[in-house]
Amino acid sequence: MSTPLVDRERVSRNARQFTKFAIVGGSGVIVNLAVFNATLIVWHLATGRPLSNLGLTADYTANGLGFVVSVVSNYYFNRRWTFRSTGRVATEFAKFLTVSVVAYGVNLGIFTIAHTVFDLRGNLSQLIAIACVMPVNFIANKLWSFRET
Secondary structure, three states, X not given: OOHHHHHHHHHHHHHHHHHHHHHHHHHHHHHHHHHHHHHXXXXXXXXXXXXXXXXXXXXXXXXXXXXXXXXXXXXXXXXXXXXXXXOOHHHXXXXXXXXXXXXXXXXXHHHHHHHHHOOOOHHHHHHHHHHHHHHHHHHHHHHHHOOOO
């Protein structure tokens, strides 16, 4: 008879963690887009080319830098707040980074399709790609990176 209560508690806990993960992810999106746009502005200032036409090299460089900075920030906040982990940082971060790199591969594919096939530039391509990888990120990080032992 206690099973429904346990299930409700588990669902409630998972929902809270997902909400926290989404909040951390939202802050990661802000960090990602800030770095993405700052990189494009620096590229524009260095080359003199218009922001609207910097080219794929600039966009991919900005995308990559945004990814790296947001991964570090997301790891820190997910470790401290979302999952309240006390595991070994080196092990967790290696797992978190692995999940993030796989997700980034998917992100990059979606970003490329949105950017080149649908001609959606910059931020819109980036936001679509981020939104597509978030649910997979949560599941992989909950079940592997920050797995409670």
